[in-house]
Amino acid sequence: MIEFEGLGMAYPGHQGRPPVAALQDVDLKVADGEFVSIVGPSGCGKSTLLHLVAGFGKPTSGRISVDGREVSKPGSERAVVFQQAALYPWLNVRDNIGFGLRIHGIRGREYERRVQHYLGIMGLTTFEHHAPYHLSGGMRQRVAIARALITEPEIMLMDEPFGALDAQTRNEMQRFLLRLWRTLRPTVLFVTHDVEESILLGDRVVIMTARPGRVALDLRVPFARPREWDLVLTPEFIDVKRRLLSVLQPQLESAQRVEDFISELESPDDGAREDGHI
Ligand SMILES: Nc1ncnc2c1ncn2[C@@H]1O[C@H](COP(=O)(O)OP(=O)(O)OP(=O)(O)O)[C@@H](O)[C@H]1O
Ligand SMILES: [Mg+2]
DSSP states (O other): OEEEEEEEEEEOOSTTOOOEEEEEEEEEEEOTTOEEEEEOOTTSSHHHHHHHHHTSSOOSEEEEEETTEEOOSOOTTEEEEOSSOOOOTTSOHHHHHHHHHHHTTOOHHHHHHHHHHHHHHTTOGGGTTOOGGGSOHHHHHHHHHHHHHTTOOSEEEEESTTTTSOHHHHHHHHHHHHHHHHHHOOEEEEEOSOHHHHHHHOSEEEEEOSSSBOEEEEEEOOOOSSOOGGGGGSHHHHHHHHHHHHHHHHHHHHHHHHHHHHHHHHOTHHHHHHTTOO
C-alpha cells in the first residue's frame, strides 16, 4: 500500500523569489493493485507527487510510505513512465527494454527469456533491432512501458504517458495497458489531463486543487471491468464525468488566475501595450 500523510513539497524560489509550494497536506491511501487516476490543473504538483513516490526527491513536510516503509530513495519495486518516452537513443529496442534487467544483474538465458516475452506482448518483436528514432510515438511509448514492466515492479508511476499520442493510438494504448494491468496487477498512479481517460482506466479518480496541490475529490469509479469503450456514451458515464468536471473546472479557473497574476507581475507593461496605451 502507498500512503501519503500530510505530504508537502516546496521548491526554493529562484533569484530571491519566495519558494514555490507545489504540494500541501496531501493525504491519500492507495491499496495494492489499485489503479488510481490523478487529474488536476497544470502546475498543481502531479509530476512532483510521482517523483516523490519514485524517490527522486524528498518532501519538505509529511511523508510517503510504501508497505509501511518511508520512501527515501528510488527502488526497483517502483517504475516510472514519462509523457515523452525517455528511451536511450544509442540503444536499440531490445537493449532499451532489457536495460533495467542488466542493472539488476540479470543476464544470460533469463535475460533473453524476459526480453523476448516483453517484445512479444508489446508487438515489437520485428522491431527489436531498430533504433528508437525509427519508431512511431506509440511504439516508443510501448518500449518505455515494456522497459518499466520488465523488472516486474509493484508500483507503476505513469505521468501522462499517452498525452502526446493521437486519439487512435491513445485508445489502443489504453486497452493494452489495461490488459497488462489485469495480468500483472501492479499498483498504478496514472496522471492524465483527460477526464474520460481517468474514468475509463481508474478504480478511483483523484482530482487535485490548483497549486499548492491537495486532494479536492477522491471518487470511486462505479463501473465494473472489463469496460467497453462505448461506456463513454452512457448516461451513467456522463454523470460521473459531470461530477468530476464540476470539481475540476473551478480548480482550472483558479490556476489560470494565478498564472495571469504571475505573468502580470513579471511583465507589467505587456497589458498596457495590448490596450494600445503605448
Ligand atoms: N525542480 C523544480 N524546481 C523549482 N520548481 C519546480 C520544480 N519542479 C516543479 N516546480 C514547480 O512546482 C510546481 C508543480 O510542478 P509539477 O511539474 O509537479 O506540476 P504538474 O501538475 O505536473 O504540471 P503539468 O500538468 O503542467 O505537468 C510548478 O509551479 C513548477 O513550476
Ligand atoms: Mg506534470
